[in-house]
Amino acid sequence: MNKGIFITIEGGEGAGKTTLIEQLAHTMQQRGKTVITTREPGGIPIAEQIRSIILDRTHTGMDARTEALLYAAARRQHLVEKVMPALEGGQLVICDRFVDSSLAYQGHARGLGMEEVWSINRFAVDGAMPQLTIYMDIDPEVGLARIKSAGEREVNRLDLESLAFHQLVREGYHRLREQFPERIVQVDAGKAANVVLEEVILTIDRRFKGFFASDVK
Numbered sequence: 779m780n781k782g783i784f785i786t787i788e789g790g791e792g793a794g795k796t797t798l799i800e801q802l803a804h805t806m807q808q809r810g811k812t813v814i815t816t817r818e819p820g821g822i823p824i825a826e827q828i829r830s831i832i833l834d835r836t837h838t839g840m841d842a843r844t845e846a847l848l849y850a851a852a853r854r855q856h857l858v859e860k861v862m863p864a865l866e867g868g869q870l871v872i873c874d875r876f877v878d879s880s881l882a883y884q885g886h887a888r889g890l891g892m893e894e895v896w897s898i899n900r901f902a903v904d905g906a907m908p909q910l911t912i913y914m915d916i917d918p919e920v921g922l923a924r925i926k927s928a929g930e931r932e933v934n935r936l937d938l939e940s941l942a943f944h945q946l947v948r949e950g951y952h953r954l955r956e957q958f959p960e961r962i963v964q965v966d967a968g969k970a971a972n973v974v975l976e977e978v979i980l981t982i983d984r985r986f987k988g989f990f991a992s993d994v995k
């Protein structure tokens with residue numbers, strides 16, 4: 779059985795996942811926890827290579843099922859090489875995106891169907907699901923504008939999708955939250971970063987009293 783904790787952070791483009799993850803990891807490290815932060819697709823060399831194929835802006839002809847299978851393949855390798863060993867070692871793993879991204883983007887927004895996309899992902903994750911998922915909810919118009927104005931990162935193939943696509947992604951996440959209310963906790967990503975961080979820390983402390991027993995007064 780895993781001794782660690784597996785938390786995933788989800789959300790549309792420009793929700794502020796990267797900032798939250800950095801601050802969250804810092805807080806937990808200050809409490810003396812060993813924290814691993816990682817991301818999907820990627821996190822290890824094989825998966826980073828798959829990532830560059832998926833997100834290449836010139837790959838406009840990529841079939842939706844091919845895309846879903848590549849995400850699932852990257853996920854599998856990343857889980858086996860990085861996430862599972864860290865969990866077995868009792869660490870806190872914070873992962874930027876996981877299976878819910880595939881369900882929202884490929885399943886709902888691309889129209890492949892959440893059930894179908896779950897079936898290939900069930901095979902890929904083989905039971906290794908996060909104990910907690912933080913979903914950072916943001917209006918796609920606001921999120922996409924944030925990315926453009928901040929010049930935060932390079933615009934990738936998925937960013938180039940229409941606003942309607944990103945609205946469907948959000949709708950997909952809302953469905954998932956309704957379907958898995960225990961695992962998925964929604965935060966309003968329109969709020970200031972420090973407020974979001976506080977809310978997330980509160981959620982984690984409540985959820986994992988045992989793990990953080992020494993920190994909670």
Ligand code: TYD
Binds near residue numbers: 884
């Ligand atoms: P990334 O640059 O990591 O974007 P972000 O900072 O928004 O996470 O690019 C990852 C892109 O891949 C992002 O547009 C979401 C998409 N994605 C999927 O469509 N399905 C998936 O399963 C995953 C993990 C990501």
